[in-house]
Amino acid sequence: VATQKRNLFVIAVIILVAVIILSSSVYLNSSKPYSGEVQPITIGFFNSEFNALVYIANDQGYFSDNGLNVTVKNYNTGTVAVTALLTGEVDITGASEFVIASKALENANICTFGSYSRSDKFYLVARTDRGISSIPDLKGKTIGAPLGTNGEFYLRRFLELNNVAQNEVTFKNMVPFVQTPNALANGTVDAAVAFQPYINEIEDLVGNKTVIWPIQAGQLAYIDAISTKDWAQENPELIERFLKSLVQAEDFVLRHTDEAISIVARTLNFSVAYLQTVWSDYQFSVTLDQSQVLAMQDEAQWLINNHLTNASTSPNIRDFIYVDGLKSVKPQSVNIIG
Amino acid sequence: MVIFGIVLTVVSAYVGLTEQQIRQITVDAQTARSIQTGAGNLAYLSNDYLQNRKKEQITLWHNELYDILSALSKLNQADPEETALINNIQGDLQRLETTFNSSVLYVDSIPKNETGIVHPLLKTYSNQLAVQNQALSFDITVLSSNLEVQATQARQASTVLVLSLVGLFGAFFVAVYLLAFKRTLASLTKLQKEIKVVGLGNLDHVIDADSNDEVGDLSRDFNQMTADLKAVTASKAELENEITERKKAEEALRNNELLLSGFFDSPGIMRGIVEVINGKDIRHVKDNIVTASYVGLTPKDLESKLSSELGEPSERIKIWIEHYMQSQETGKPFTWEYTDRQGSKETWLSPTVTYIGKSSEGNPRFTYVVTDVTGRKKAEVELDLYRKNLEKMVEQKTKELNGAARLATIGVTAGMVGHDIRNPLQAITSDVFLVRSELDSFPNNDSKQNAIDSLNEIEANIDYINKIVADLQDYARPLNPRAYESDLKAIVQDTITRQRLPKDLKVMVNIDEQAQKVMGDPDYLKRIINNLVLNAVQAMPNGGTLIVKGTCDGQSGEFVLTVEDTGVGIPDDVKDKLFTPMFTTKSKGQGFGLAVVKRMTETLGGTVTFESEHGKGTKFIVRLPSQRTKQ
Numbered sequence: 026v027a028t029q030k031r032n033l034f035v036i037a038v039i040i041l042v043a044v045i046i047l048s049s050s051v052y053l054n055s056s057k058p059y060s061g062e063v064q065p066i067t068i069g070f071f072n073s074e075f076n077a078l079v080y081i082a083n084d085q086g087y088f089s090d091n092g093l094n095v096t097v098k099n100y101n102t103g104t105v106a107v108t109a110l111l112t113g114e115v116d117i118t119g120a121s122e123f124v125i126a127s128k129a130l131e132n133a134n135i136c137t138f139g140s141y142s143r144s145d146k147f148y149l150v151a152r153t154d155r156g157i158s159s160i161p162d163l164k165g166k167t168i169g170a171p172l173g174t175n176g177e178f179y180l181r182r183f184l185e186l187n188n189v190a191q192n193e194v195t196f197k198n199m200v201p202f203v204q205t206p207n208a209l210a211n212g213t214v215d216a217a218v219a220f221q222p223y224i225n226e227i228e229d230l231v232g233n234k235t236v237i238w239p240i241q242a243g244q245l246a247y248i249d250a251i252s253t254k255d256w257a258q259e260n261p262e263l264i265e266r267f268l269k270s271l272v273q274a275e276d277f278v279l280r281h282t283d284e285a286i287s288i289v290a291r292t293l294n295f296s297v298a299y300l301q302t303v304w305s306d307y308q309f310s311v312t313l314d315q316s317q318v319l320a321m322q323d324e325a326q327w328l329i330n331n332h333l334t335n336a337s338t339s340p341n342i343r344d345f346i347y348v349d350g351l352k353s354v355k356p357q358s359v360n361i362i363g
Numbered sequence: 364m365v366i367f368g369i370v371l372t373v374v375s376a377y378v379g380l381t382e383q384q385i386r387q388i389t390v391d392a393q394t395a396r397s398i399q400t401g402a403g404n405l406a407y408l409s410n411d412y413l414q415n416r417k418k419e420q421i422t423l424w425h426n427e428l429y430d431i432l433s434a435l436s437k438l439n440q441a442d443p444e445e446t447a448l449i450n451n452i453q454g455d456l457q458r459l460e461t462t463f464n465s466s467v468l469y470v471d472s473i474p475k476n477e478t479g480i481v482h483p484l485l486k487t488y489s490n491q492l493a494v495q496n497q498a499l500s501f502d503i504t505v506l507s508s509n510l511e512v513q514a515t516q517a518r519q520a521s522t523v524l525v526l527s528l529v530g531l532f533g534a535f536f537v538a539v540y541l542l543a544f545k546r547t548l549a550s551l552t553k554l555q556k557e558i559k560v561v562g563l564g565n566l567d568h569v570i571d572a573d574s575n576d577e578v579g580d581l582s583r584d585f586n587q588m589t590a591d592l593k594a595v596t597a598s599k600a601e602l603e604n605e606i607t608e609r610k611k612a613e614e615a616l617r618n619n620e621l622l623l624s625g626f627f628d629s630p631g632i633m634r635g636i637v638e639v640i641n642g643k644d645i646r647h648v649k650d651n652i653v654t655a656s657y658v659g660l661t662p663k664d665l666e667s668k669l670s671s672e673l674g675e676p677s678e679r680i681k682i683w684i685e686h687y688m689q690s691q692e693t694g695k696p697f698t699w700e701y702t703d704r705q706g707s708k709e710t711w712l713s714p715t716v717t718y719i720g721k722s723s724e725g726n727p728r729f730t731y732v733v734t735d736v737t738g739r740k741k742a743e744v745e746l747d748l749y750r751k752n753l754e755k756m757v758e759q760k761t762k763e764l765n766g767a768a769r770l771a772t773i774g775v776t777a778g779m780v781g782h783d784i785r786n787p788l789q790a791i792t793s794d795v796f797l798v799r800s801e802l803d804s805f806p807n808n809d810s811k812q813n814a815i816d817s818l819n820e821i822e823a824n825i826d827y828i829n830k831i832v833a834d835l836q837d838y839a840r841p842l843n844p845r846a847y848e849s850d851l852k853a854i855v856q857d858t859i860t861r862q863r864l865p866k867d868l869k870v871m872v873n874i875d876e877q878a879q880k881v882m883g884d885p886d887y888l889k890r891i892i893n894n895l896v897l898n899a900v901q902a903m904p905n906g907g908t909l910i911v912k913g914t915c916d917g918q919s920g921e922f923v924l925t926v927e928d929t930g931v932g933i934p935d936d937v938k939d940k941l942f943t944p945m946f947t948t949k950s951k952g953q954g955f956g957l958a959v960v961k962r963m964t965e966t967l968g969g970t971v972t973f974e975s976e977h978g979k980g981t982k983f984i985v986r987l988p989s990q991r992t993k994q
Contacts, residue, residue, distance in 0.1 A: 035538060035541065039534045039538055040370065042534075046527075046530075143451075143498075145454070145458065182487065185484065185487065186465065186469075186484060186487060186488075242461075242462060242465070242491055243458030243459060243461050243462040243491060243495050244458075244462075244491055244494055244495065245458075245498060276444075279443035279444050279446075279447055280443050282443075305450075308447070308451050308454070310447070310451075310505075312501070312505070314497065314498060314501040315497050315500075315501060316494050316495070316496075316497030316498035316499075316500070316501050319490070319493050319494045319497050320494045323490040323491075323493075323494060326490075327487075357505060357508040357509065357512060358505060360501045360504060360505075
């Protein structure tokens with residue numbers, strides 16, 4: 026009996042040592058939780074499912090875990106949110122790459138430090154009962170669009186690629202975007218740039234008298250986390266903690282998609298069914314991709330070419346990208362040349 | 364050990380899975396790299412097509428797209444991130460294809476003769492394709508990077524696992540060594556030692572088999588094997604011991620056999636074993652040489668013979684059987700004796716029979732030992748005779764002792780009486796002398812003569828009383844002779860003179876000159892001579908010749924004194940008692956005279972014998988040693 030007890034003791038000690046070694050290895054390899062002072066930050070953006078990572082990070086407490094006390098503000102568009110950023114109303118905002126390119130042309134004090142979603146969600150919804158059944162039928166029609174946003178860019182590019190001249194149509198600003206369905210329904214516009222869930226709303230209002238074309242032409246829309254350059258320089262650690270929170274949310278989305286959808290639905294007061302339908306239109310990943318740089322360069326040049334900006338030369342987009350934060354958090358997702 | 368085994372198995376399986384995962388990731392990474400190359404090709408082909416409008420590039424572009432999609436479908440979507448990236452890439456490719464096809468349509472719509480004209484939409488398509496190619500490239504790069512990271516992590520994990528496995532195996536080995544192997548080795552070493560003990564031939568050695576492990580099983584099996592081996596064969600040592608013991612036993616048996624044979628056939632004692640057959644006859648089972656010789660056979664010939672066949676009288680057989688049965692009943696040996704006559708020879712035999720059990724046939728079996736006790740029996744007869752003689756001798760000696768005691772008493776009495784008697788006798792003697800003196804003054808007449816005769820008679824009786832008293836005292840008192848040279852002739856003449864000799868007695872004295880001087884107490888010599896002379900005178904009441912001689916033996920040098928008479932002689936029946944005190948054939952006398960002679964002669968170292976012939980006379984011979992003479 027004594028020998029058996031001794032044997033069990035030796036085995037237990039060996040197993041314990043092995044467990045301690047493995048646990049130590051796992052612990053050393055794992056990221057250490059933040060233990061410093063909690064910092065308050067304010068973020069502002071247009072409420073949409075493309076901000077899913079922010080909602081999930083907030084809901085799952087990743088911001089808190091990384092020492093961030095986040096306040097969220099809602100704006101009608103990303104462009105408005107960027108304006109609020111530049112006025113110091115918020116610390117970080119979410120907006121499309123087109124907004125950044127536009128502001129870059131103005132040499133605004135902004136920079137992106139990471140895209141957290143990509144989507145192919147913009148459509149042009151036209152009323153057939155207004156004589157629009159094909160793209161050339163748009164000529165002479167009034168088209169609603171959120172001017173100053175990437176929605177306007179995709180619309181104009183779409184018209185360009187389909188040989189509809191800019192002066193052959195009338196553009197009507199649809200900011201705030203929520204007015205779009207009613208504008209289409211009441212005939213204020215013949216066609217309008219739309220995306221879900223407004224498309225469904227339009228169909229509900231207009232019925233089946235609509236025709237829909239995707240207008241992004243295969244080019245994804247990037248939603249970036251933006252701050253001022255000054256703030257980024259002053260708060261690199263906050264940017265890292267913010268990005269880390271988003272990366273954690275990214276992992277949560279990948280591994281708990283249904284729960285992520287529920288969180289977003291609960292946050293935006295959307296139906297889960299709707300989100301499940303559109304979820305595949307989005308790529309929730311925190312990246313800094315050269316393709317975004319190309320897109321922004323293209324967009325900036327397009328704005329210049331179409332005289333939609335006062336600037337006459339394309340800016341160096343690289344000057345409006347802060348890569349250090351994401352490089353330290355998720356280096357494999359940084360693919361910026363230069 | 365089980366826990367360790369499970370842990371090792373789990374870790375090993377996990378290592379295997381990790382290796383498989385690494386292989387899969389490696390394949391995926393290679394695929395991702397090929398997709399990455401394909402994406403670059405797509406970008407080149409689309410750009411080349413838009414720049415140079417080479418239609419063959421369209422086919423190549425689609426082939427490349429197909430290859431990428433095909434490769435993409437082969438990727439293992441083991442991780443949600445990987446799945447998301449693949450979905451992104453597929454979306455990128457789909458969008459790229461749409462844009463490329465749109466650009467192709469656009470290019471196709473341009474008249475061929477406008478090759479030199481710059482078309483703004485070509486730039487737009489080119490930009491779109493560039494953005495999408497870049498996006499595709501990015502997604503593929505991320506996928507490839509993730510796969511590389513996964514591969515690296517998997518390799519690291521594998522390395523850690525392998526190291527852990529090695530460590531665990533090392534720990535397992537150490538634990539096994541410490542817990543089991545060491546114990547097993549110890550057990551095996553112990554088992555080896557114990558097997559050596561068994562191997563040396565000690566098949567009685569039992570190996571300790573307390574443990575419940577394989578060594579314990581082996582030990583038990585070995586013990587069983589040893590036991591089996593022991594059962595079928597003896598060990599070497601045992602065999603040697605057994606051989607040695609057997610040799611010793613055989614030697615001892617031979618010695619015992621010789622001993623028993625010597626004992627069994629020891630001369631003079633008949634021994635053997637017999638059976639009583641139905642209470643009527645005796646069968647000889649085994650007899651020694653003595654018995655066989657006694658009946659005139661060899662021991663072998665005597666085997667199984669019946670006593671009746673040997674001519675033994677039925678009456679004697681009956682007696683033997685009775686004694687055998689008596690031993691069986693009492694459980695004790697039985698001994699008796701009898702005589703056996705063979706011709707004129709009579710032999711006393713003493714058999715002892717003992718019951719020793721029954722034969723296989725159920726006949727009672729006995730041992731017998733017969734001893735020839737003829738010698739003892741004869742000795743017993745002689746002893747009986749001796750005993751009877753001894754009784755007589757004892758009786759005689761008792762009488763003698765009684766006489767001696769009586770004589771001793773008499774001696775004591777004589778001493779007292781002599782003293783008391785001699786004093787009045789001395790007074791009487793004095794009175795007789797005074798009376799005789801008075802009578803001298805009386806006139807001679809008959810009265811005077813009668814008075815003188817009476818006085819003579821009184822003096823004679825006084826002498827006789829004195830003699831009796833002297834004899835008694837001489838016999839009884841301790842003798843202590845004095846050594847004086849005596850004149851034998853004077854002593855003889857004085858003695859004879861003092862005797863009242865009859866008138867018809869002739870006295871002849873002849874003392875040789877060599878015998879005249881003799882060493883000896885003169886009082887003793889006077890007493891010897893006086894008693895012998897008196898005895899001779901009394902032997903010749905009717906007269907005769909008294910011859911006294913003194914000679915010296917020329918050979919021995921002894922002084923020889925003879926006193927010879929011619930009297931009646933001594934009867935034969937009293938010759939033996941002649942010197943016995945208080946033995947007398949005379950009416951008057953106490954029987955002390957010759958006894959005193961003998962005692963005093965012997966006191967002087969001499970002997971006294973006599974020669975007597977009835978009717979012719981007697982001669983007493985006194986021999987005194989010459990030393991006395993010399994002294």
